[in-house]
Amino acid sequence: MTGEIFVFVDEEELFNLMKDLDCLYCRNPVTASKHHLKKRHLRFAIYYKDSGIGKFSIPCYCADGGHGRSHWHCPMCTKILQRTKDYKIHITNHGVEMTDKSTVELQPTTVLLETLQTDNEDRTAGNKSACQKCGIHFTTTSNLRRHERLQHGHDQQPMLCIDAKNAIYVTPKDLHGPRVPIHIRKSFALQILLCELEECWDFMKAQAQRGNPGKECRHLVRTNHARHYVPPPPLCVNSLEEMTDKHLLSKSEKQECQEMNSRACLEGVDCVYPIFWEEHELSERCIYFSVYTDLKDKWCQFGRTRVSFDTKSGNWKCLCEHKRNHCVHKYLSMWWLFQERPELLQNALDINTESVDVLEEVVLDAEDVVQMSPGGDDLC
Numbered sequence: 476m477t478g479e480i481f482v483f484v485d486e487e488e489l490f491n492l493m494k495d496l497d498c499l500y501c502r503n504p505v506t507a508s509k510h511h512l513k514k515r516h517l518r519f520a521i522y523y524k525d526s527g528i529g530k531f532s533i534p535c536y537c538a539d540g541g542h543g544r545s546h547w548h549c550p551m552c553t554k555i556l557q558r559t560k561d562y563k564i565h566i567t568n569h570g571v572e573m574t575d576k577s578t579v580e581l582q583p584t585t586v587l588l589e590t591l592q593t594d595n596e597d598r599t600a601g602n603k604s605a606c607q608k609c610g611i612h613f614t615t616t617s618n619l620r621r622h623e624r625l626q627h628g629h630d631q632q633p634m635l636c637i638d639a640k641n642a643i644y645v646t647p648k649d650l651h652g653p654r655v656p657i658h659i660r661k662s663f664a665l666q667i668l669l670c671e672l673e674e675c676w677d678f679m680k681a682q683a684q685r686g687n688p689g690k691e692c693r694h695l696v697r698t699n700h701a702r703h704y705v706p707p708p709p710l711c712v713n714s715l716e717e718m719t720d721k722h723l724l725s726k727s728e729k730q731e732c733q734e735m736n737s738r739a740c741l742e743g744v745d746c747v748y749p750i751f752w753e754e755h756e757l758s759e760r761c762i763y764f765s766v767y768t769d770l771k772d773k774w775c776q777f778g779r780t781r782v783s784f785d786t787k788s789g790n791w792k793c794l795c796e797h798k799r800n801h802c803v804h805k806y807l808s809m810w811w812l813f814q815e816r817p818e819l820l821q822n823a824l825d826i827n828t829e830s831v832d833v834l835e836e837v838v839l840d841a842e843d844v845v846q847m848s849p850g851g852d853d854l855c
Protein backbone atom coordinates (compact mmCIF):
# COMPACT_ATOMS: atom_id res chain seq x y z
CA MET A 476 0.00 0.00 0.00
CA THR A 477 2.95 2.38 -0.24
CA GLY A 478 2.24 5.48 -2.29
CA GLU A 479 -1.45 5.46 -1.37
CA ILE A 480 -3.18 8.45 0.14
CA PHE A 481 -4.16 8.16 3.77
CA VAL A 482 -5.20 11.69 4.60
CA PHE A 483 -7.98 13.75 3.09
CA VAL A 484 -9.42 17.22 3.41
CA ASP A 485 -12.89 16.46 2.11
CA GLU A 486 -15.07 13.54 1.10
CA GLU A 487 -15.01 14.43 -2.56
CA GLU A 488 -11.30 13.81 -2.68
CA LEU A 489 -11.85 10.31 -1.37
CA PHE A 490 -14.81 9.56 -3.69
CA ASN A 491 -12.90 10.73 -6.77
CA LEU A 492 -9.82 8.76 -5.92
CA MET A 493 -11.42 5.41 -6.86
CA LYS A 494 -14.40 6.27 -9.04
CA ASP A 495 -15.93 2.96 -10.28
CA LEU A 496 -12.82 1.04 -9.25
CA ASP A 497 -12.14 -1.45 -6.51
CA CYS A 498 -11.63 0.02 -3.08
CA LEU A 499 -7.93 0.56 -2.38
CA TYR A 500 -8.53 0.28 1.31
CA CYS A 501 -10.17 -3.14 1.33
CA ARG A 502 -8.48 -6.51 0.93
CA ASN A 503 -11.33 -8.20 -0.95
CA PRO A 504 -12.44 -6.67 -4.27
CA VAL A 505 -15.37 -4.37 -3.69
CA THR A 506 -16.49 -1.37 -5.75
CA ALA A 507 -15.58 1.88 -4.05
CA SER A 508 -19.07 3.32 -4.27
CA LYS A 509 -20.03 6.25 -2.10
CA HIS A 510 -22.20 3.86 -0.13
CA HIS A 511 -19.28 1.52 0.53
CA LEU A 512 -16.88 4.34 1.46
CA LYS A 513 -19.37 5.84 3.85
CA LYS A 514 -20.33 2.58 5.47
CA ARG A 515 -16.92 0.95 5.79
CA HIS A 516 -14.55 3.91 6.05
CA LEU A 517 -15.98 7.38 6.63
CA ARG A 518 -18.13 6.27 9.52
CA PHE A 519 -14.94 5.63 11.51
CA ALA A 520 -12.89 8.54 10.20
CA ILE A 521 -10.63 10.43 12.63
CA TYR A 522 -10.64 14.21 12.37
CA TYR A 523 -7.74 16.42 13.23
CA LYS A 524 -6.02 19.70 12.46
CA ASP A 525 -2.62 19.85 10.80
CA SER A 526 -1.08 23.35 10.65
CA GLY A 527 -4.57 24.73 11.19
CA ILE A 528 -6.11 22.79 8.29
CA GLY A 529 -8.93 20.34 9.00
CA LYS A 530 -8.13 16.83 7.73
CA PHE A 531 -9.30 13.28 8.29
CA SER A 532 -7.96 9.73 8.08
CA ILE A 533 -9.98 6.60 7.30
CA PRO A 534 -9.44 3.06 8.56
CA CYS A 535 -7.93 0.61 6.08
CA TYR A 536 -8.66 -3.13 5.62
CA CYS A 537 -5.87 -3.99 3.15
CA ALA A 538 -3.66 -7.09 3.39
CA ASP A 539 -1.07 -5.14 5.38
CA GLY A 540 -3.29 -5.47 8.41
CA GLY A 541 -3.41 -9.26 8.17
CA HIS A 542 -6.72 -11.12 7.63
CA GLY A 543 -8.48 -7.93 6.58
CA ARG A 544 -8.41 -6.49 10.06
CA SER A 545 -8.95 -2.78 10.31
CA HIS A 546 -5.85 -0.69 10.80
CA TRP A 547 -4.45 2.79 10.23
CA HIS A 548 -1.64 3.90 7.94
CA CYS A 549 0.22 6.94 9.23
CA PRO A 550 0.25 9.55 6.43
CA MET A 551 3.44 11.13 7.77
CA CYS A 552 5.66 8.07 8.23
CA THR A 553 5.22 4.48 7.06
CA LYS A 554 3.94 3.07 10.33
CA ILE A 555 0.80 0.92 10.48
CA LEU A 556 -1.21 0.85 13.70
CA GLN A 557 -3.93 -1.64 14.59
CA ARG A 558 -5.69 0.18 17.38
CA THR A 559 -7.51 3.44 16.79
CA LYS A 560 -6.36 4.72 20.15
CA ASP A 561 -2.71 4.04 19.28
CA TYR A 562 -3.14 5.74 15.93
CA LYS A 563 -4.51 8.86 17.57
CA ILE A 564 -1.55 9.02 19.95
CA HIS A 565 0.86 8.34 17.11
CA ILE A 566 -0.30 11.19 14.86
CA THR A 567 -0.62 13.52 17.83
CA ASN A 568 3.09 12.94 18.34
CA HIS A 569 3.65 14.11 14.77
CA GLY A 570 2.19 17.40 16.01
CA VAL A 571 -1.38 17.36 14.73
CA GLU A 572 -4.27 18.36 16.96
CA MET A 573 -7.28 16.09 17.42
CA THR A 574 -10.54 17.86 16.69
CA ASP A 575 -14.07 17.01 17.58
CA LYS A 576 -16.08 16.33 14.44
CA SER A 577 -18.40 19.21 15.28
CA THR A 578 -15.61 21.77 15.51
CA VAL A 579 -13.62 20.65 12.48
CA GLU A 580 -13.32 23.33 9.83
CA LEU A 581 -14.53 21.06 7.07
CA GLN A 582 -17.67 19.17 7.78
CA PRO A 583 -17.49 16.52 5.06
CA THR A 584 -21.24 16.45 4.42
CA THR A 585 -21.50 20.22 4.20
CA VAL A 586 -18.51 20.40 1.93
CA LEU A 587 -20.16 17.91 -0.36
CA LEU A 588 -23.39 19.92 -0.55
CA GLU A 589 -21.53 23.16 -1.14
CA THR A 590 -19.54 21.54 -3.89
CA LEU A 591 -22.73 20.44 -5.64
CA GLN A 592 -24.24 23.90 -5.35
CA THR A 593 -21.25 25.84 -6.64
CA ASP A 594 -20.55 23.22 -9.25
CA ASN A 595 -21.84 25.26 -12.17
CA GLU A 596 -19.92 28.41 -11.35
CA ASP A 597 -16.60 26.82 -10.63
CA ARG A 598 -16.57 23.81 -12.92
CA THR A 599 -13.24 23.29 -14.61
CA ALA A 600 -12.91 22.45 -18.25
CA GLY A 601 -11.55 19.15 -19.55
CA ASN A 602 -8.11 18.11 -18.45
CA LYS A 603 -7.67 21.02 -16.11
CA SER A 604 -9.78 19.25 -13.52
CA ALA A 605 -7.39 16.32 -13.23
CA CYS A 606 -4.33 16.31 -11.04
CA GLN A 607 -1.25 16.13 -13.27
CA LYS A 608 0.55 13.96 -10.76
CA CYS A 609 -1.96 11.26 -9.87
CA GLY A 610 -4.84 11.70 -12.30
CA ILE A 611 -7.61 12.18 -9.73
CA HIS A 612 -10.47 14.27 -11.13
CA PHE A 613 -12.04 17.19 -9.30
CA THR A 614 -15.19 19.14 -9.98
CA THR A 615 -13.68 22.48 -8.98
CA THR A 616 -10.30 24.12 -9.45
CA SER A 617 -10.12 25.13 -5.82
CA ASN A 618 -10.48 21.52 -4.72
CA LEU A 619 -7.81 20.48 -7.20
CA ARG A 620 -5.45 23.14 -5.89
CA ARG A 621 -6.04 22.11 -2.32
CA HIS A 622 -5.38 18.50 -3.24
CA GLU A 623 -2.12 19.45 -5.00
CA ARG A 624 -0.98 21.47 -2.04
CA LEU A 625 -1.79 18.87 0.58
CA GLN A 626 -0.97 15.63 -1.23
CA HIS A 627 1.95 16.65 -3.38
CA GLY A 628 3.51 19.14 -1.02
CA HIS A 629 3.10 22.27 -3.13
CA ASP A 630 4.81 24.32 -0.50
CA GLN A 631 2.80 27.39 0.41
CA GLN A 632 4.22 27.83 3.90
CA PRO A 633 4.38 31.46 5.01
CA MET A 634 7.56 33.53 5.15
CA LEU A 635 7.63 36.79 7.10
CA CYS A 636 10.29 39.47 7.06
CA ILE A 637 11.00 40.45 10.68
CA ASP A 638 14.11 42.60 10.19
CA ALA A 639 14.42 44.44 6.87
CA LYS A 640 17.77 46.02 7.76
CA ASN A 641 19.55 42.69 8.28
CA ALA A 642 17.36 40.75 5.82
CA ILE A 643 16.09 38.30 8.45
CA TYR A 644 12.95 36.25 7.84
CA VAL A 645 11.03 33.56 9.73
CA THR A 646 9.30 30.53 8.20
CA PRO A 647 7.94 27.22 9.56
CA LYS A 648 10.57 24.53 9.84
CA ASP A 649 8.32 21.61 8.83
CA LEU A 650 5.34 21.04 6.57
CA HIS A 651 3.48 19.07 9.24
CA GLY A 652 2.52 19.76 12.80
CA PRO A 653 2.96 22.98 14.73
CA ARG A 654 4.48 25.74 12.65
CA VAL A 655 7.72 26.14 14.60
CA PRO A 656 9.62 29.06 13.07
CA ILE A 657 13.26 29.13 12.04
CA HIS A 658 15.29 32.16 10.99
CA ILE A 659 16.81 32.61 7.58
CA ARG A 660 18.77 35.48 5.98
CA LYS A 661 18.58 36.32 2.34
CA SER A 662 19.73 39.41 0.53
CA PHE A 663 21.10 39.78 -2.96
CA ALA A 664 22.47 43.23 -2.12
CA LEU A 665 24.38 41.90 0.91
CA GLN A 666 25.16 38.62 -0.89
CA ILE A 667 23.73 36.58 1.94
CA LEU A 668 22.02 33.20 1.63
CA LEU A 669 21.75 31.52 5.02
CA CYS A 670 19.44 29.07 6.78
CA GLU A 671 19.64 28.34 10.50
CA LEU A 672 19.34 24.58 10.07
CA GLU A 673 22.47 22.50 9.86
CA GLU A 674 20.84 20.01 7.49
CA CYS A 675 20.22 22.89 5.07
CA TRP A 676 23.86 23.95 5.23
CA ASP A 677 24.84 20.42 4.26
CA PHE A 678 22.30 20.40 1.46
CA MET A 679 23.54 23.68 -0.01
CA LYS A 680 27.19 22.68 0.34
CA ALA A 681 26.52 19.40 -1.48
CA GLN A 682 24.66 21.28 -4.23
CA ALA A 683 27.56 23.70 -4.65
CA GLN A 684 29.98 20.81 -5.03
CA ARG A 685 27.73 19.36 -7.72
CA GLY A 686 27.98 22.61 -9.65
CA ASN A 687 24.81 24.29 -8.33
CA PRO A 688 26.13 27.16 -6.23
CA GLY A 689 23.39 29.36 -4.85
CA LYS A 690 20.88 26.48 -4.80
CA GLU A 691 18.46 27.32 -1.99
CA CYS A 692 17.12 25.00 0.71
CA ARG A 693 13.36 24.40 1.05
CA HIS A 694 13.10 27.36 3.43
CA LEU A 695 15.07 29.94 1.49
CA VAL A 696 13.04 29.44 -1.69
CA ARG A 697 9.95 30.64 0.15
CA THR A 698 11.20 34.24 0.15
CA ASN A 699 9.61 34.42 -3.31
CA HIS A 700 6.28 34.93 -1.57
CA ALA A 701 7.53 36.59 1.63
CA ARG A 702 5.40 39.11 3.48
CA HIS A 703 7.11 42.49 3.76
CA TYR A 704 8.31 43.77 7.09
CA VAL A 705 5.46 45.04 9.27
CA PRO A 706 6.53 46.65 12.55
CA PRO A 707 4.95 44.97 15.59
CA PRO A 708 3.56 47.02 18.51
CA PRO A 709 6.67 48.24 20.38
CA LEU A 710 7.35 47.38 24.04
CA CYS A 711 6.31 50.12 26.50
CA VAL A 712 7.95 50.81 29.84
CA ASN A 713 4.55 51.29 31.50
CA SER A 714 3.52 47.70 30.99
CA LEU A 715 6.86 46.53 32.36
CA GLU A 716 6.27 48.61 35.51
CA GLU A 717 2.87 47.02 35.84
CA MET A 718 4.38 43.55 35.59
CA THR A 719 6.83 44.26 38.40
CA ASP A 720 4.01 45.72 40.49
CA LYS A 721 2.12 42.46 40.03
CA HIS A 722 5.26 40.52 40.99
CA LEU A 723 5.45 38.79 37.63
CA LEU A 724 9.04 40.02 37.34
CA SER A 725 11.71 40.90 39.92
CA LYS A 726 13.48 44.25 39.91
CA SER A 727 16.65 42.78 38.42
CA GLU A 728 14.69 40.94 35.72
CA LYS A 729 12.95 44.17 34.84
CA GLN A 730 16.31 45.92 34.63
CA GLU A 731 17.64 43.22 32.32
CA CYS A 732 14.61 43.49 30.05
CA GLN A 733 14.99 47.25 29.76
CA GLU A 734 18.68 47.01 28.95
CA MET A 735 18.17 44.43 26.22
CA ASN A 736 15.30 46.43 24.74
CA SER A 737 17.40 49.61 24.57
CA ARG A 738 20.26 47.77 22.91
CA ALA A 739 17.86 46.48 20.24
CA CYS A 740 16.44 49.99 19.80
CA LEU A 741 19.95 51.39 19.32
CA GLU A 742 20.54 48.83 16.59
CA GLY A 743 17.26 49.81 15.02
CA VAL A 744 15.64 46.36 15.28
CA ASP A 745 12.64 44.96 17.17
CA CYS A 746 13.61 43.40 20.47
CA VAL A 747 10.57 41.09 20.39
CA TYR A 748 8.91 40.11 17.16
CA PRO A 749 5.75 38.05 17.78
CA ILE A 750 5.15 35.52 15.03
CA PHE A 751 1.52 35.20 13.99
CA TRP A 752 1.52 33.31 10.72
CA GLU A 753 -1.77 34.68 9.55
CA GLU A 754 -3.42 37.87 10.62
CA HIS A 755 -5.29 37.59 13.92
CA GLU A 756 -4.59 33.91 14.02
CA LEU A 757 -5.22 32.63 17.49
CA SER A 758 -6.46 29.15 16.69
CA GLU A 759 -3.00 27.68 17.08
CA ARG A 760 -1.92 26.43 20.42
CA CYS A 761 1.65 27.76 20.46
CA ILE A 762 2.77 31.34 20.11
CA TYR A 763 6.30 32.02 18.93
CA PHE A 764 8.56 35.03 19.31
CA SER A 765 11.80 35.98 17.62
CA VAL A 766 13.88 37.72 20.28
CA TYR A 767 17.00 39.86 19.99
CA THR A 768 20.03 38.38 21.84
CA ASP A 769 22.81 40.97 21.25
CA LEU A 770 25.22 38.11 20.50
CA LYS A 771 25.76 35.39 17.93
CA ASP A 772 26.10 31.77 18.95
CA LYS A 773 25.06 28.31 17.76
CA TRP A 774 21.56 28.80 19.14
CA CYS A 775 21.22 32.37 17.81
CA GLN A 776 23.24 32.50 14.60
CA PHE A 777 21.64 35.70 13.37
CA GLY A 778 21.53 37.40 16.77
CA ARG A 779 17.98 36.25 17.50
CA THR A 780 16.56 33.33 19.47
CA ARG A 781 13.16 31.62 19.37
CA VAL A 782 10.86 31.68 22.39
CA SER A 783 7.67 29.61 22.44
CA PHE A 784 4.66 29.82 24.68
CA ASP A 785 2.19 26.94 24.97
CA THR A 786 -1.18 28.60 25.64
CA LYS A 787 -2.60 25.33 27.00
CA SER A 788 0.10 24.24 29.43
CA GLY A 789 1.42 27.76 30.08
CA ASN A 790 5.00 26.59 29.46
CA TRP A 791 7.70 28.86 28.08
CA LYS A 792 10.73 27.67 26.15
CA CYS A 793 13.77 29.37 24.71
CA LEU A 794 16.58 28.02 22.54
CA CYS A 795 19.16 29.23 25.07
CA GLU A 796 18.69 26.11 27.18
CA HIS A 797 21.78 26.66 29.28
CA LYS A 798 20.05 29.46 31.14
CA ARG A 799 17.02 27.36 31.87
CA ASN A 800 15.74 29.15 34.92
CA HIS A 801 16.99 32.56 34.06
CA CYS A 802 16.31 33.63 30.52
CA VAL A 803 15.80 37.28 29.65
CA HIS A 804 14.33 36.27 26.27
CA LYS A 805 11.36 34.60 27.95
CA TYR A 806 10.80 37.66 30.15
CA LEU A 807 10.92 39.92 27.11
CA SER A 808 8.33 37.80 25.30
CA MET A 809 6.18 37.72 28.42
CA TRP A 810 6.39 41.50 28.52
CA TRP A 811 5.05 41.72 24.98
CA LEU A 812 2.26 39.23 25.67
CA PHE A 813 1.31 40.92 28.93
CA GLN A 814 1.09 44.23 27.10
CA GLU A 815 -0.67 43.15 23.91
CA ARG A 816 -2.54 39.89 24.59
CA PRO A 817 -2.96 39.62 28.36
CA GLU A 818 -5.93 37.25 27.96
CA LEU A 819 -3.59 34.56 26.61
CA LEU A 820 -1.45 34.71 29.72
CA GLN A 821 -4.55 34.53 31.86
CA ASN A 822 -5.85 31.45 30.00
CA ALA A 823 -2.68 29.59 30.82
CA LEU A 824 -2.93 30.54 34.49
CA ASP A 825 -6.55 29.29 34.67
CA ILE A 826 -5.72 26.01 33.01
CA ASN A 827 -2.79 25.36 35.30
CA THR A 828 -5.17 25.10 38.22
CA GLU A 829 -7.13 22.37 36.41
CA SER A 830 -4.08 20.31 35.61
CA VAL A 831 -4.97 17.74 38.29
CA ASP A 832 -7.77 16.37 36.09
CA VAL A 833 -5.46 16.24 33.11
CA LEU A 834 -2.89 14.32 35.12
CA GLU A 835 -5.44 11.70 36.06
CA GLU A 836 -6.25 11.10 32.40
CA VAL A 837 -2.59 10.77 31.62
CA VAL A 838 -2.16 8.15 34.33
CA LEU A 839 -5.00 6.07 32.88
CA ASP A 840 -3.30 6.11 29.50
CA ALA A 841 0.15 5.83 31.01
CA GLU A 842 1.21 2.76 29.03
CA ASP A 843 0.68 4.40 25.66
CA VAL A 844 1.87 7.80 26.72
CA VAL A 845 5.16 6.58 28.08
CA GLN A 846 5.71 4.55 24.94
CA MET A 847 4.74 7.08 22.35
CA SER A 848 5.54 10.44 23.90
CA PRO A 849 8.61 10.55 26.08
CA GLY A 850 8.52 14.33 26.16
CA GLY A 851 5.18 14.62 27.94
CA ASP A 852 2.32 16.52 26.35
CA ASP A 853 4.20 19.68 25.50
CA LEU A 854 3.54 20.67 21.95
CA CYS A 855 5.93 23.51 21.19
Ligand SMILES: [Zn+2]
Pocket residue numbers: 498499500501505511512515516
Ligand atom coordinates in the same frame (compact mmCIF):
# COMPACT_ATOMS: atom_id res chain seq x y z
ZN1 LIG B 1 -13.15 -0.18 1.18
Ligand SMILES: [Zn+2]
Pocket residue numbers: 476535536537538539540546548
Ligand atom coordinates in the same frame (compact mmCIF):
# COMPACT_ATOMS: atom_id res chain seq x y z
ZN1 LIG C 1 -3.85 -0.96 4.88
Ligand SMILES: [Zn+2]
Pocket residue numbers: 549550551552553554565566569
Ligand atom coordinates in the same frame (compact mmCIF):
# COMPACT_ATOMS: atom_id res chain seq x y z
ZN1 LIG D 1 3.87 8.36 11.74
Ligand SMILES: [Zn+2]
Pocket residue numbers: 606607608609610611622623626627
Ligand atom coordinates in the same frame (compact mmCIF):
# COMPACT_ATOMS: atom_id res chain seq x y z
ZN1 LIG E 1 -2.67 14.33 -7.14
Ligand SMILES: [Zn+2]
Pocket residue numbers: 670671672675692693694695
Ligand atom coordinates in the same frame (compact mmCIF):
# COMPACT_ATOMS: atom_id res chain seq x y z
ZN1 LIG F 1 16.63 25.59 5.37
Ligand SMILES: [Zn+2]
Pocket residue numbers: 780793794795798802803804805
Ligand atom coordinates in the same frame (compact mmCIF):
# COMPACT_ATOMS: atom_id res chain seq x y z
ZN1 LIG G 1 16.65 32.58 26.32
